[in-house]
Amino acid sequence: MARVPIVQGEHHVAGEPGLVISTLLGSCVAACLHDPVAKLGGMNHFLLGEPGDDNPVPKAEMTRYGIHAMELLINGLMKRGAQRSRLRAHLYGGASIVANLGDIGQRNGLFARKFLQTEGIVLDRCELGGTQARKVEFMPYEGRVRSSLVRDVPLPPVAPVKPVVEAESSGELELF
């Protein structure tokens, strides 16, 4: 069985029978989207809701934000033939595990729910909150998800947020 593990800031779209996309979540949220007609699905894993003017995250790490992570996932699905109106969602994560992170998990969960509501995407299953990490395994072809609470398992390290320093050459084309 093929497995595709993803970490914070990543997403993956697939439509192969039996393939599993997996991730491990603490305060982060993962959205699993599935198009039951196209037999396609995808999962992302994001750290924060959306950037503000004072955001401390460098451009290269903007996919940590849910608003961009969700768009990348939806666009990835649509490129493969999914239709936005058919998408069904599952949400996982948003736990409060580390005390000094405040209510970041709760805010991530609220963002994710509001995003789906705003975009008109049906939420079939929602396992947000709590105080334990979760392991999520999503079968995108079948649209099946298995989620389990994890005790005493170290979470993937959260990369420190660096100050905003744009690289001199970001690989973008310079037009003007």
Next chain:
Amino acid sequence: MPAASAIKVMVVDDQTSMRAMIRRALQDLGFKDIRDKPSAVEALPAVKADRVHLIISDYNMPDMDGLQFLEAVRADGTIGKTVFIMLTGSADKEVVQKAAALGVNNYVVKPFAPAALKEKIERVFGELT
């Protein structure tokens, strides 16, 4: 230095949340007259009927993508010179080259922070007040 409050903007993106985020970013920059549409198909007649100074449009949209929208705008005798800023994905260099050939004024690579949008707008209009 143009006053942001005097610039009429049309924001086009098929994702409601992204339109809302761009709208908030523009409001923070001082823009007052902000319209938005979920598709280029709806935005094109809207900007023809009521002209704007600036169009900020996503590239990746169903039915009519950002390049087709840009082409239609540039081909129109009335709105052809409207400033057009395209939002693209990081892997869309070919799209940017095509957009440049079609006369795009600038582009912003998604995902982006509000400061990046400000910078790209100011490169076209000059420093906003």
